[in-house]
Amino acid sequence: MVKIIVDKDVCIGCGLCAHDCPMKVYEIRDGRSTVVNPDDCMQCLSCHEICPSNAIEHQDIYLSRRLYVDLEVCSMLRRFV
Amino acid sequence: MSQASIVRPEELPLQCEGNVTDYEEALHGLMVLNATIIRSLEEIARGGSNAVVYRAGMKMGHETAKYFPKTDNVEKALKELSDILGRQYNFELYKPKGKDSYIITENGETFIYLVFRDCLVRQTLRREGMSQKGPLCQSLYGYMVGAVEEITGKRGKLEIVHVGPNTCLKKLILR
Ligand code: SF4
Ligand code: SF4
Numbered sequence: 001m002v003k004i005i006v007d008k009d010v011c012i013g014c015g016l017c018a019h020d021c022p023m024k025v026y027e028i029r030d031g032r033s034t035v036v037n038p039d040d041c042m043q044c045l046s047c048h049e050i051c052p053s054n055a056i057e058h059q060d061i062y063l064s065r066r067l068y069v070d071l072e073v074c075s076m077l078r079r080f081v
Numbered sequence: 082m083s084q085a086s087i088v089r090p091e092e093l094p095l096q097c098e099g100n101v102t103d104y105e106e107a108l109h110g111l112m113v114l115n116a117t118i119i120r121s122l123e124e125i126a127r128g129g130s131n132a133v134v135y136r137a138g139m140k141m142g143h144e145t146a147k148y149f150p151k152t153d154n155v156e157k158a159l160k161e162l163s164d165i166l167g168r169q170y171n172f173e174l175y176k177p178k179g180k181d182s183y184i185i186t187e188n189g190e191t192f193i194y195l196v197f198r199d200c201l202v203r204q205t206l207r208r209e210g211m212s213q214k215g216p217l218c219q220s221l222y223g224y225m226v227g228a229v230e231e232i233t234g235k236r237g238k239l240e241i242v243h244v245g246p247n248t249c250l251k252k253l254i255l256r
Pocket of ligand 2: 006010011012013014015016017018032033050051052053054055056
C-alpha cells in the first residue's frame with residue numbers, strides 16, 4: 001500500500017494538495033494538510049508538483065520512466081549551471 | 082559506423098544494430114518531431130487537430146488489436162492489451178475503494194477507470210514542455226477506443242479524469 005507523509009513543520013496549509021488531488025486523499029485539519037484516504041491514491045504525483053513547500057512524500061510507488069529526460073542536453077547544461 | 086562497398090539485400094541484418102545511445106538519440110528526435118507536427122497541426126487545423134489525431138490513434142488501436150482473440154469481456158480484453166502494450170502505454174484497471182467490480186455503473190453510465198503509468202504521449206509532452214489534455218492525448222483516446230472496439234465489437238469513449246506527472250486517470254465509457 002502507498003504510504004504518504006506530510007511534513008507538518010513545512011506545510012503552510014494552503015490547501016492546494018486537497019484541492020488538486022482527484023481522489024480526495026487530503027483534508028486540511030488544524031491548518032495543516034492531513035492524509036485521510038491513502039488507499040485511493042493513484043500515484044499521479046500532482047500533489048508533489050503543486051505543493052509550494054515540498055511537504056509531501058510518497059513511499060512504495062511506481063515511478064513512471066523518465067525517457068523524456070535528454071541526458072545529453074542535461075550534461076551540457078550542467079557545464080553552465 | 083561501418084561501411085561496406087557492396088551490399089546485397091539478403092545481407093541486410095535482420096536485427097537492430099547499434100548501441101543504446103543511438104536509440105536514445107533517435108527517440109528524442111522522434112519526440113521533437115511528433116511535438117512539432119502537433120504544434121503545426123494546431124496552428125493550421127485548430128479544433129480539427131483533435132479529430133485528426135483521434136482518428137490516427139483509432140487506426141493504431143485497430144491495427145494493434147487485430148491479432149488479439151475476440152472476446153466480449155471488456156475487462157479481459159483490457160488486461161491483455163495492457164500486457165502487450167506494457168512498454169509503450171503501461172496501464173492498469175483501477176477500482177476505487179468501496180467498489181466491488183472494475184465495471185462501474187453510475188448515473189446511467191457504464192465505465193471502467195484506467196490508470197496510465199507509462200505513456201509515450203506524456204513523455205513527449207514533458208520533453209517539449211507542452212500541456213497535457215491537448216491534441217496529442219487524443220491519440221491515446223483513439224487508440225484505446227479502437228483497440229477495445231476491435232477486440233470486443235463494443236464502441237466506447239475515453240475521458241480524462243485527471244492528469245499528473247506520474248500517472249493519468251482515464252474513464253473508458255462503454256456504449
Ligand atoms: S499522488 Fe495523486 S492521487 Fe495520490 S495523493 Fe497525490 S494527488 Fe492524490
Ligand atoms: S500543498 Fe503542500 S503546503 Fe499546501 S496544504 Fe498541501 S502539503 Fe501543505
